Amino acid sequence: MSPNYWVVIPAAGVGKRMGSQIPKQYLPLLGKTVLEHTINIFLDYPAIQGIIVATSDEDYWWSQYFPIQHPKIMRVAGGKERCHSVLNSLVYLQTLANSEDWVLVHDAARPCLQQMDLNLLIKTLNNHSVGGLLALPVSDTLKRGSDQREVVVTVSRENLWRALTPQMFRFKKLHDALASAIRYGNYVTDEASAMEQAGYAPYLVEGHGSNIKITHPQDLAQAELFLSL
Template sequence: MTTRLWAILPAAGVGRRMGSAVPKQYLELASRTVIEHTLELFVDHARIAGVVVALGVEDGYWEATAYATHPKVRRAPGGAERCHSVLNALAALDGQADADDWVLVHDAARPCLRLDDLERLIDGLLDDDVGGLLGIPVRDTMKRAGSGERIDTTVDRSSLWHAYTPQMFRLGLLRRALHEALEAGDLVTDDASAIERLGLAPRLIEGHADNIKITRAEDLPLAHFHLQRQGRI
């Protein structure tokens, strides 16, 4: 049987750094919500079998979105941390997805993912033994801080990358990796970290720097600019 691809969007966060009463994934961006821009690429993609969105139990915004009743999208309960939300979303695929199917986990607050980057990730990992993620090599000089917010040392950037999403792994492997991380009390902040704990080395696929994550108010106009440049708005 041919393995299928599924997408998971953890979207249970409240986005405290935005300083807004509305969670960042529901902020308006070019007449739509952030999460609607993010979902569009996956829902419209012919190679993605379905999408699971992990939402907070008290989420009062989702039902008003364009994808709330879409047949390709299902809802799962969010968790206290991102890793809990991803596990809940994986559980929502029980009975429909196989352990060898691929899962692409993408931040709901990254609406500017390019279609060609998504295609490059999928094509680059379908035959990979581990899986991997989108990222870009670090370009800036990197400093490690010491006490008193003073520089302790300059870090060699030659092997450093910014880790982006989507992050793409086999469903069974990712579920095992997240379970083991949580059993060890390690609240991993991305899926690749959970895979790394198993002694595996995810592959880095270079993408574009405009795949930004909206975390602060000033990111919204920047996301608008990138979407406009991409011809998506």
């Protein structure tokens, strides 16, 4: 039996670095919210079985922008940290997914993911026993600084990659790895970290630089540019 593909979008964050009154995933972007753009990437992708969006209990915007429940979209309660939101989503998926199904975890604030990258990720990892993630080789010179912002050392960029999303892993392996990390107080900032701690070696799939994460106000203008191309 062929595995199904599920998407998890942790969207319970408040985006403090944006300096906005509303969470960054609900900021306007070319006539829609950032989150609408992100969700539509996967709604338009036929292989995706369902999309689980983890939102805060204090999220007053979801019902405003998603008043009608789409049959492919499921909403769950998010958690304190990203890893809690993802694990909550995986617990919800336990009644729907098989152990070898694929779960693609994607940042709510990455609305510029290209379909060609999604195609490449799925095609590359389709027969992989664990999974992997979209990533970019580091091209800049890296400096490690002190608390006083003085350069301590120049870090070699050889074999260094920037982790992007989606990060795509087998359902049960990801569930167990995240549950274990959280149980031991390791609140990992991405799914690959949990898999690494569980002894796996996620595969790096080179993605496109347009797959930016909206973190600062200037990122919105850049996202508009990429989405307009």
